[in-house]
């Protein structure tokens with residue numbers, strides 16, 4: 265039986281064979297497996313690819329072993345922590361490190377010369393009751409592109425493109441970043457509803473930040489950026505303006521498309537310090553399952569407090585939750 269593979273499969277397979285970085289290779293192998301039509305004619309091909317995937321996973325987990333991933337570029341993966349992983353990217357000197365510095369406890373090097381940042385650095389940003397992971401990265405410019413950035417960005421939940429409103433070439437510099445990432449098969453988009461048609465590409469939800477807003481007192485540069493990137497959410501920021509930083513955090517939270525749900529034991533107060541983080545659209549059942557698998561199975565109903573509900577309203581497992589709902593489970 266012929267395998268009948270789509271033409272894009274062969275293209276990707278060629279790239280897969282040429283790829284040296286095991287993480288990138290693993291990603292491609294998983295994509296190839298997904299692209300394979302599942303029928304008798306591809307049984308052997310599927311088994312082969314699964315074996316390759318498992319070998320690659322082993323290789324990545326044992327970097328010290330001979331033949332392992334010792335030569336893989338470092339820094340291409342940072343374990344996720346908190347409610348979402350957000351990558352700060354942009355041209356040199358736009359203020360990425362300053363943002364990480366002021367919004368988290370991490371201590372990046374900040375300087376008024378470009379290319380100060382060589383390695384990615386992660387910190388946790390607190391927005392109300394939520395912890396969000398921010399990652400500062402080296403700049404993207406005609407002079408500089410660290411190869412590990414592709415892996416790092418592909419893995420993130422959200423990209424923040426930091427524009428330097430003080431720079432004369434602000435727009436051109438931003439365009440360069442977007443174009444460079446496109447070359448690396450990463451598409452920065454205001455929203456990602458479905459994967460790109462071409463499976464070699466990865467679409468990343470992105471937010472723009474118009475930084476150093478006080479250096480753009482007339483707001484002219486901000487308007488030009490907003491005009492050029494009109495589909496994107498864009499937040500004006502300055503490290504000198506706390507309100508702008510608060511607005512930035514709020515925008516990041518909203519763009520992550522997550523909700524916070526607080527739980528309470530029956531007859532007691534809710535625990536507001538430790539929300540359950542769920543994707544927008546999650547249900548009562550999802551919240552229960554997040555606490556314990558058993559909970560979701562045994563759940564009879566829940567009582568809910570929150571906007572647009574009667575206090576303690578009784579709801580079923582398929583009830584759709586909103587941000588900051590309070591839930592009491594009844595088993």
Ligand SMILES: Nc1nc2c(ncn2[C@@H]2O[C@H](COP(=O)(O)OP(=O)(O)O)[C@@H](O)[C@H]2O)c(=O)[nH]1
Nearest residue numbers: 356357358359360361362374375376476502503
């Ligand atoms: N005027 C102004 N300067 C800023 C602001 N944020 C950062 N800077 C300065 O911009 C320069 C580059 O900052 P840095 O964070 O190292 O940029 P990065 O290369 O994108 O990481 C430094 O001199 C910072 O002090 C801001 O909000 N306003």
Ligand SMILES: [Mg+2]
Nearest residue numbers: 360361380381
């Ligand atoms: Mg920096």
